[in-house]
Amino acid sequence: MAQEKSALSKAQKAAVLLLSLPEEISMNIVKEFSEEELRKIFSLAKDLESVPEEEIENIAEEILDEIKKTGRKIKKPEEFIENIKKVIPPTLAEKFKGILDLGDAEKILKEIEKVDSRVLASLLRNEHPQTIALFLSQLSPKKSAEIIQNLPEELRKEVVKRIATLENVNVQYVKELAQILLEEISSLGAKEALKLEGTAVAAELLNTLDKETRELILQSIGQEDPLLEERIREKMFTFEDIRKLSDRDIIEILKVVDKNTLMIALLGAPEDIKQKFLSNMSKRAAKLFLEDMEALGPVKKSEIEKAQRQVVNIIRKMIDEGKIEIGE
Numbered sequence: 001m002a003q004e005k006s007a008l009s010k011a012q013k014a015a016v017l018l019l020s021l022p023e024e025i026s027m028n029i030v031k032e033f034s035e036e037e038l039r040k041i042f043s044l045a046k047d048l049e050s051v052p053e054e055e056i057e058n059i060a061e062e063i064l065d066e067i068k069k070t071g072r073k074i075k076k077p078e079e080f081i082e083n084i085k086k087v088i089p090p091t092l093a094e095k096f097k098g099i100l101d102l103g104d105a106e107k108i109l110k111e112i113e114k115v116d117s118r119v120l121a122s123l124l125r126n127e128h129p130q131t132i133a134l135f136l137s138q139l140s141p142k143k144s145a146e147i148i149q150n151l152p153e154e155l156r157k158e159v160v161k162r163i164a165t166l167e168n169v170n171v172q173y174v175k176e177l178a179q180i181l182l183e184e185i186s187s188l189g190a191k192e193a194l195k196l197e198g199t200a201v202a203a204e205l206l207n208t209l210d211k212e213t214r215e216l217i218l219q220s221i222g223q224e225d226p227l228l229e230e231r232i233r234e235k236m237f238t239f240e241d242i243r244k245l246s247d248r249d250i251i252e253i254l255k256v257v258d259k260n261t262l263m264i265a266l267l268g269a270p271e272d273i274k275q276k277f278l279s280n281m282s283k284r285a286a287k288l289f290l291e292d293m294e295a296l297g298p299v300k301k302s303e304i305e306k307a308q309r310q311v312v313n314i315i316r317k318m319i320d321e322g323k324i325e326i327g328e
Contacts, residue, residue, distance in 0.1 A: 015041045109138060109139065109178065112139065112143075112178050113139065113140060113143050117143065117146035117147045117149075117150055118150050120147050120150075121147045121148075121150030121151050122150075124147065124151070125151055125152065125155060127177075129155060129158040129159050129162050130162050131177065132151075132155075132159045132162075133159050133160075133162035133163045133166060134166070134173065134177075135177055135178070136148070136159065136163060136205070137163055137166055137201050141201075141204045141205050141207075141208050142208055144205050145205055145208035145209055148160065148205070148209070149209065149213065153216075156213075156217055157216075157217050157220040157221060160202050160205065160206065160217050160221065161202075161221045161224070161225065161228065163201055163202045163205065164199045164201070164202035164203075164221070164228055164231070164232050165199075165228065166201065199228075199231045199232050199234075199235050200235050202232050202235075203232050203233075203235035203236040204235075206218065206232065206236060207236055207237070207238070207309070207312065207313075207316070208309070210302075210305050211238075211239075211305055211308075214238075218232065218233065237312060237315060237316050237319065237326065238312065239265070239269065239273070239308040239309075239311065239312055240270075240273070241326065242273050242276060242315070243272065243273060243276065244326050245276070245315075245324065245326065246324075246325075247279075247280050248324075249324035249325070250276055250277060250280045251280050252318065252323060252324055253311075253314065253315060253318065253324070254277065254280060254281070256314060256318070257311055257314050258310075259289075259292075261307045261310050261311060262277065262307075262311060263289065263292060263293045263296060264296065264299055264303060264304055264307035265304065265307035265308040265310070265311045266293065267293065267296065267299055267304050268301065268304040268305070268308070269308070278290070
Protein backbone atom coordinates (compact mmCIF):
# COMPACT_ATOMS: atom_id res chain seq x y z
CA MET A 1 0.00 0.00 0.00
CA ALA A 2 1.37 3.44 -0.93
CA GLN A 3 2.58 5.52 1.97
CA GLU A 4 1.89 9.23 2.47
CA LYS A 5 4.73 11.35 1.09
CA SER A 6 7.21 12.53 3.75
CA ALA A 7 7.49 16.26 4.38
CA LEU A 8 11.20 15.94 5.19
CA SER A 9 13.78 17.39 2.81
CA LYS A 10 16.06 15.09 0.81
CA ALA A 11 18.96 15.81 3.13
CA GLN A 12 16.82 15.08 6.20
CA LYS A 13 15.69 11.81 4.61
CA ALA A 14 19.33 10.89 4.04
CA ALA A 15 20.01 11.59 7.72
CA VAL A 16 17.04 9.43 8.77
CA LEU A 17 18.23 6.58 6.57
CA LEU A 18 21.80 6.71 7.83
CA LEU A 19 20.68 6.78 11.45
CA SER A 20 18.21 3.94 10.89
CA LEU A 21 20.26 1.43 8.93
CA PRO A 22 22.29 -1.43 10.41
CA GLU A 23 25.88 -0.43 11.15
CA GLU A 24 27.49 -2.58 8.44
CA ILE A 25 25.27 -1.02 5.76
CA SER A 26 25.55 2.58 6.97
CA MET A 27 29.36 2.38 7.11
CA ASN A 28 29.52 1.28 3.49
CA ILE A 29 27.23 4.13 2.46
CA VAL A 30 29.25 6.72 4.38
CA LYS A 31 32.33 5.85 2.32
CA GLU A 32 30.58 7.20 -0.78
CA PHE A 33 29.81 10.65 0.65
CA SER A 34 32.05 13.70 0.35
CA GLU A 35 33.04 15.61 3.48
CA GLU A 36 30.67 18.44 2.60
CA GLU A 37 27.75 16.02 2.09
CA LEU A 38 28.43 14.36 5.44
CA ARG A 39 28.71 17.76 7.14
CA LYS A 40 25.29 18.74 5.81
CA ILE A 41 23.71 15.46 6.88
CA PHE A 42 25.08 15.69 10.42
CA SER A 43 24.02 19.32 10.73
CA LEU A 44 20.47 18.16 10.03
CA ALA A 45 20.77 14.99 12.10
CA LYS A 46 21.38 16.96 15.29
CA ASP A 47 17.88 18.47 14.99
CA LEU A 48 16.11 15.17 14.37
CA GLU A 49 14.52 13.81 17.51
CA SER A 50 12.11 10.95 16.86
CA VAL A 51 10.69 9.84 13.52
CA PRO A 52 7.54 7.67 13.41
CA GLU A 53 7.88 4.12 12.13
CA GLU A 54 5.47 4.94 9.29
CA GLU A 55 7.68 7.78 8.10
CA ILE A 56 10.77 5.59 8.09
CA GLU A 57 8.83 3.10 5.95
CA ASN A 58 7.77 5.95 3.69
CA ILE A 59 11.37 7.19 3.30
CA ALA A 60 12.98 3.80 2.75
CA GLU A 61 10.31 1.30 1.78
CA GLU A 62 12.68 -0.62 -0.51
CA ILE A 63 15.00 -1.48 2.41
CA LEU A 64 12.29 -2.00 4.99
CA ASP A 65 13.53 -5.49 5.83
CA GLU A 66 16.89 -4.08 6.87
CA ILE A 67 15.30 -1.29 8.85
CA LYS A 68 13.16 -3.81 10.73
CA LYS A 69 16.34 -5.50 11.98
CA THR A 70 17.17 -2.33 13.93
CA GLY A 71 13.67 -2.04 15.41
CA ARG A 72 13.03 0.94 13.18
CA LYS A 73 14.69 3.19 15.72
CA ILE A 74 17.02 6.04 14.85
CA LYS A 75 20.40 5.83 16.54
CA LYS A 76 21.57 8.88 18.40
CA PRO A 77 23.93 10.95 16.18
CA GLU A 78 26.67 10.56 18.84
CA GLU A 79 26.33 6.77 18.71
CA PHE A 80 26.40 6.80 14.92
CA ILE A 81 29.62 8.85 14.85
CA GLU A 82 31.25 6.27 17.11
CA ASN A 83 30.14 3.54 14.70
CA ILE A 84 31.57 5.17 11.57
CA LYS A 85 34.93 6.17 13.08
CA LYS A 86 36.36 3.07 11.38
CA VAL A 87 35.69 4.42 7.90
CA ILE A 88 36.18 8.20 8.17
CA PRO A 89 39.29 10.21 9.23
CA PRO A 90 39.48 10.90 13.01
CA THR A 91 39.65 14.66 12.37
CA LEU A 92 36.41 14.48 10.40
CA ALA A 93 34.70 12.54 13.19
CA GLU A 94 35.78 15.26 15.64
CA LYS A 95 34.36 17.95 13.35
CA PHE A 96 31.00 16.17 13.30
CA LYS A 97 31.02 15.88 17.09
CA GLY A 98 31.70 19.61 17.19
CA ILE A 99 28.65 20.25 15.00
CA LEU A 100 26.46 18.32 17.44
CA ASP A 101 27.92 20.14 20.44
CA LEU A 102 27.50 23.51 18.74
CA GLY A 103 23.84 22.72 18.10
CA ASP A 104 23.40 22.08 21.82
CA ALA A 105 25.14 25.36 22.62
CA GLU A 106 22.86 27.36 20.33
CA LYS A 107 19.78 25.90 22.01
CA ILE A 108 21.11 26.74 25.46
CA LEU A 109 22.05 30.28 24.40
CA LYS A 110 18.50 30.84 23.19
CA GLU A 111 17.29 29.97 26.69
CA ILE A 112 19.84 32.33 28.25
CA GLU A 113 18.59 35.19 26.02
CA LYS A 114 15.16 34.82 27.66
CA VAL A 115 16.49 35.30 31.20
CA ASP A 116 16.14 38.75 32.78
CA SER A 117 19.39 40.67 32.21
CA ARG A 118 19.44 41.93 35.81
CA VAL A 119 19.31 38.36 37.09
CA LEU A 120 22.16 37.33 34.77
CA ALA A 121 24.25 40.35 35.81
CA SER A 122 23.70 39.50 39.45
CA LEU A 123 24.88 35.92 38.89
CA LEU A 124 27.86 36.95 36.75
CA ARG A 125 29.22 39.81 38.84
CA ASN A 126 31.27 37.44 41.04
CA GLU A 127 32.83 35.66 38.05
CA HIS A 128 36.27 36.57 36.69
CA PRO A 129 36.09 39.40 34.08
CA GLN A 130 37.58 37.06 31.44
CA THR A 131 34.84 34.52 32.12
CA ILE A 132 32.16 37.20 31.80
CA ALA A 133 33.74 38.46 28.56
CA LEU A 134 33.77 34.96 27.04
CA PHE A 135 30.15 34.47 28.02
CA LEU A 136 28.88 37.83 26.75
CA SER A 137 30.73 37.43 23.43
CA GLN A 138 28.36 34.57 22.59
CA LEU A 139 25.16 36.49 23.35
CA SER A 140 23.43 39.04 21.14
CA PRO A 141 24.89 42.59 21.40
CA LYS A 142 21.59 43.84 22.83
CA LYS A 143 21.55 41.22 25.59
CA SER A 144 25.25 41.73 26.36
CA ALA A 145 24.73 45.50 26.62
CA GLU A 146 21.82 45.06 29.01
CA ILE A 147 23.91 42.79 31.24
CA ILE A 148 26.90 45.17 31.16
CA GLN A 149 24.74 48.11 32.20
CA ASN A 150 23.76 46.12 35.30
CA LEU A 151 27.37 45.33 36.29
CA PRO A 152 29.43 47.51 38.67
CA GLU A 153 31.18 50.38 36.85
CA GLU A 154 34.75 49.10 37.34
CA LEU A 155 33.75 45.61 36.21
CA ARG A 156 32.06 47.03 33.07
CA LYS A 157 35.32 48.58 31.87
CA GLU A 158 37.32 45.41 32.49
CA VAL A 159 34.77 43.18 30.74
CA VAL A 160 34.54 45.34 27.59
CA LYS A 161 38.34 45.56 27.46
CA ARG A 162 38.62 41.76 27.60
CA ILE A 163 35.90 41.28 24.96
CA ALA A 164 37.90 43.56 22.67
CA THR A 165 41.02 41.39 23.04
CA LEU A 166 39.31 38.03 22.51
CA GLU A 167 40.60 35.95 19.61
CA ASN A 168 39.24 32.46 20.26
CA VAL A 169 36.34 31.32 22.39
CA ASN A 170 36.13 27.80 23.76
CA VAL A 171 32.41 27.30 23.41
CA GLN A 172 32.47 24.19 25.61
CA TYR A 173 33.63 26.38 28.49
CA VAL A 174 30.91 28.93 27.80
CA LYS A 175 28.33 26.15 27.58
CA GLU A 176 29.32 24.84 31.00
CA LEU A 177 28.99 28.29 32.54
CA ALA A 178 25.59 28.83 30.93
CA GLN A 179 24.47 25.40 32.10
CA ILE A 180 25.36 26.40 35.66
CA LEU A 181 23.51 29.71 35.29
CA LEU A 182 20.41 28.02 33.94
CA GLU A 183 20.54 25.49 36.73
CA GLU A 184 20.57 28.33 39.23
CA ILE A 185 17.59 30.05 37.61
CA SER A 186 16.74 27.31 35.35
CA SER A 187 22.53 26.08 30.35
CA LEU A 188 25.98 26.72 26.62
CA GLY A 189 28.83 25.19 24.07
CA ALA A 190 30.87 23.01 21.59
CA LYS A 191 34.39 21.73 21.70
CA GLU A 192 35.49 23.81 18.76
CA ALA A 193 36.79 27.31 19.41
CA LEU A 194 34.85 29.99 17.54
CA LYS A 195 36.96 32.61 15.77
CA LEU A 196 35.92 36.20 16.35
CA GLU A 197 37.34 39.68 16.18
CA GLY A 198 37.11 40.96 19.70
CA THR A 199 37.30 44.66 18.83
CA ALA A 200 34.34 44.28 16.44
CA VAL A 201 32.25 42.56 19.13
CA ALA A 202 33.19 45.24 21.68
CA ALA A 203 32.37 48.03 19.20
CA GLU A 204 28.98 46.53 18.37
CA LEU A 205 28.22 46.15 22.05
CA LEU A 206 29.28 49.72 22.88
CA ASN A 207 27.15 51.11 20.06
CA THR A 208 24.07 49.82 21.88
CA LEU A 209 24.90 51.74 25.08
CA ASP A 210 23.94 55.32 25.83
CA LYS A 211 26.56 57.92 24.88
CA GLU A 212 27.58 58.75 28.45
CA THR A 213 28.18 55.10 29.45
CA ARG A 214 29.93 54.36 26.14
CA GLU A 215 32.37 57.26 26.49
CA LEU A 216 33.06 56.48 30.14
CA ILE A 217 34.01 52.88 29.29
CA LEU A 218 36.13 53.90 26.29
CA GLN A 219 38.00 56.59 28.24
CA SER A 220 38.69 54.12 31.06
CA ILE A 221 40.06 51.59 28.58
CA GLY A 222 42.12 54.33 26.91
CA GLN A 223 43.81 55.25 30.19
CA GLU A 224 45.22 51.71 30.41
CA ASP A 225 45.52 50.84 26.73
CA PRO A 226 45.24 53.82 24.30
CA LEU A 227 45.91 51.59 21.28
CA LEU A 228 43.04 49.27 22.21
CA GLU A 229 40.70 52.24 22.62
CA GLU A 230 41.70 53.46 19.15
CA ARG A 231 41.11 50.01 17.61
CA ILE A 232 37.64 49.79 19.19
CA ARG A 233 36.72 53.30 18.03
CA GLU A 234 37.81 52.40 14.48
CA LYS A 235 35.21 49.61 14.49
CA MET A 236 32.46 51.83 15.82
CA PHE A 237 30.13 54.19 14.02
CA THR A 238 28.64 56.88 16.22
CA PHE A 239 26.14 59.62 15.49
CA GLU A 240 29.01 62.13 15.29
CA ASP A 241 30.59 60.05 12.50
CA ILE A 242 27.78 61.23 10.20
CA ARG A 243 30.17 64.10 9.45
CA LYS A 244 32.34 61.60 7.53
CA LEU A 245 29.53 60.62 5.14
CA SER A 246 29.27 62.05 1.64
CA ASP A 247 26.24 63.97 0.38
CA ARG A 248 25.38 60.98 -1.81
CA ASP A 249 25.34 58.77 1.29
CA ILE A 250 23.13 61.22 3.17
CA ILE A 251 20.65 61.19 0.28
CA GLU A 252 20.55 57.37 0.45
CA ILE A 253 19.96 57.50 4.20
CA LEU A 254 17.12 60.01 3.80
CA LYS A 255 15.37 57.49 1.54
CA VAL A 256 15.12 54.86 4.27
CA VAL A 257 15.24 56.56 7.67
CA ASP A 258 11.95 57.35 9.41
CA LYS A 259 11.29 61.10 9.25
CA ASN A 260 10.06 61.43 12.84
CA THR A 261 12.98 59.40 14.18
CA LEU A 262 15.43 61.64 12.30
CA MET A 263 13.74 64.80 13.59
CA ILE A 264 14.06 63.66 17.20
CA ALA A 265 17.66 62.54 16.63
CA LEU A 266 18.62 65.94 15.20
CA LEU A 267 17.09 67.84 18.13
CA GLY A 268 20.20 67.09 20.14
CA ALA A 269 22.66 67.10 17.26
CA PRO A 270 25.47 69.61 16.58
CA GLU A 271 24.50 72.23 14.01
CA ASP A 272 26.88 70.90 11.33
CA ILE A 273 25.27 67.43 11.46
CA LYS A 274 21.80 68.95 11.30
CA GLN A 275 22.86 70.97 8.24
CA LYS A 276 24.35 67.82 6.69
CA PHE A 277 20.81 66.46 6.33
CA LEU A 278 19.01 69.73 5.60
CA SER A 279 21.42 70.67 2.79
CA ASN A 280 20.57 67.41 1.03
CA MET A 281 16.83 68.14 1.02
CA SER A 282 15.02 70.45 -1.33
CA LYS A 283 14.46 73.96 0.07
CA ARG A 284 10.76 73.27 0.55
CA ALA A 285 11.36 69.89 2.20
CA ALA A 286 14.00 71.39 4.52
CA LYS A 287 11.62 74.21 5.51
CA LEU A 288 8.80 71.79 6.32
CA PHE A 289 11.22 69.52 8.19
CA LEU A 290 12.39 72.38 10.43
CA GLU A 291 8.81 73.47 11.09
CA ASP A 292 7.88 69.93 12.12
CA MET A 293 10.95 69.77 14.38
CA GLU A 294 9.91 72.97 16.15
CA ALA A 295 6.40 71.59 16.59
CA LEU A 296 7.76 68.61 18.51
CA GLY A 297 8.31 70.67 21.63
CA PRO A 298 10.51 69.47 24.51
CA VAL A 299 11.82 65.90 24.11
CA LYS A 300 13.58 63.88 26.82
CA LYS A 301 17.32 63.39 26.43
CA SER A 302 16.81 59.61 26.62
CA GLU A 303 14.38 59.76 23.69
CA ILE A 304 16.83 61.83 21.62
CA GLU A 305 19.66 59.36 22.30
CA LYS A 306 17.37 56.44 21.48
CA ALA A 307 16.47 58.05 18.13
CA GLN A 308 20.17 58.70 17.40
CA ARG A 309 20.97 55.03 18.07
CA GLN A 310 18.18 54.01 15.69
CA VAL A 311 19.62 56.25 12.96
CA VAL A 312 23.12 54.87 13.62
CA ASN A 313 21.82 51.28 13.39
CA ILE A 314 20.30 52.03 9.97
CA ILE A 315 23.56 53.62 8.77
CA ARG A 316 25.69 50.72 10.08
CA LYS A 317 23.40 48.24 8.31
CA MET A 318 23.75 50.21 5.06
CA ILE A 319 27.55 50.25 5.49
CA ASP A 320 27.57 46.47 6.07
CA GLU A 321 25.46 45.99 2.94
CA GLY A 322 27.82 48.16 0.89
CA LYS A 323 25.13 50.75 0.13
CA ILE A 324 27.18 53.57 1.63
CA GLU A 325 30.83 54.03 2.63
CA ILE A 326 32.32 55.86 5.57
CA GLY A 327 35.14 58.26 4.76
CA GLU A 328 38.08 59.40 6.86
